Amino acid sequence: xxxxxxxxxxxxxxxxxxxxxxxxxxxxxxxxxxxxxxxxxxxxxxxxxxxxxxxxxxxxxxxxxxxxxxxxxxxxxxxxxxxxxxxxxxxxxxxxxxxxxxxxxxxxxxxxxxxxxxxxxxxxxxxxxxxxxxxxxxxxxxxxxxxxxxxxxxxxxxxxxxxxxxxxxxxxxxxxxxxxxxxxxxxxxxxxxxxxxxxxxxxxxxxxxxxxxxxxxxxxxxxxxxxxxxxxxxxx
Numbered sequence: 313x314x315x316x317x318x319x320x321x322x323x324x325x326x327x328x329x330x331x332x333x334x335x336x337x338x339x340x341x342x343x344x345x346x347x348x349x350x351x352x353x354x355x356x357x358x359x360x361x362x363x364x365x366x367x368x369x370x371x372x373x374x375x376x377x378x379x380x381x382x383x384x385x386x387x388x389x390x391x392x393x394x395x396x397x398x399x400x401x402x403x404x405x406x407x408x409x410x411x412x413x414x415x416x417x418x419x420x421x422x423x424x425x426x427x428x429x430x431x432x433x434x435x436x437x438x439x440x441x442x443x444x445x446x447x448x449x450x451x452x453x454x455x456x457x458x459x460x461x462x463x464x465x466x467x468x469x470x471x472x473x474x475x476x477x478x479x480x481x482x483x484x485x486x487x488x489x490x491x492x493x494x495x496x497x498x499x500x501x502x503x504x505x506x507x508x509x510x511x512x513x514x515x516x517x518x519x520x521x522x523x524x525x526x527x528x529x530x531x532x533x534x535x536x537x538x539x540x541x542x543x544x545x546x547x548x
Contacts, residue, residue, distance in 0.1 A: 313431055314411050315358035319419030320366040320391055320400050334368035336419050341539035354384040356428045362387045362407045364400040398496040418480035422535050425479050425521040433516050434483035440511040441488050444481035446523040448472040476517050
């Protein structure tokens with residue numbers, strides 16, 4: 313099963329870093345973010361990787377090349393404009409030819425979710441899509457509970473969510489490509505539509521996994537601290 317890494321976004325939430333650096337090349341604990349993902353996927357049994365790239369993509373291809381020195385085989389899909397997460401996969405159909413199922417991993421996520429077990433469940437269930445899920449994800453604002461008269465009876469700053477949350481790692485069957493097209497997003501368009509259409513959509517919950525959304529500077533700081541690094545300097 314091939315693994316797809318979506319790294320074609322413009323990284324607007326990470327500016328000013330991403331004016332100069334491809335978001336996948338932003339350092340986390342001394343290594344590019346994308347290197348953490350590539351090495352982890354290789355260790356979990358996904359040696360064939362396709363990376364979706366856009367702005368500053370040459371930084372990625374120069375660092376990784378064919379992937380050999382990282383123990384994997386890497387190919388690249390390029391776009392000149394934002395395509396949406398599902399659009400990025402749609403654009404690489406030729407590179408996925410012959411794959412009945414494949415793994416998708418967002419390029420701004422750091423996690424040790426058990427992708428191998430997710431893929432095994434996906435194949436066992438003959439699913440159209442299997443969503444990787446994690447627990448304990450913190451919201452980015454305070455949460456209030458109101459009484460009958462509108463008074464605040466409790467307030468908790470950035471509490472962990474009680475429900476399973478999207479880990480931005482998912483397995484898809486080739487049938488899922490019928491829902492993918494330019495400008496479409498997995499979370500907003502594809503997954504809800506597949507569920508509404510009665511497709512076999514499953515969840516794989518890994519409650520012991522760590523998970524960091526490295527799509528904004530505040531989370532980048534948390535990921536660096538958790539993985540033993542330090543916060544990179546932000547250009548003026």
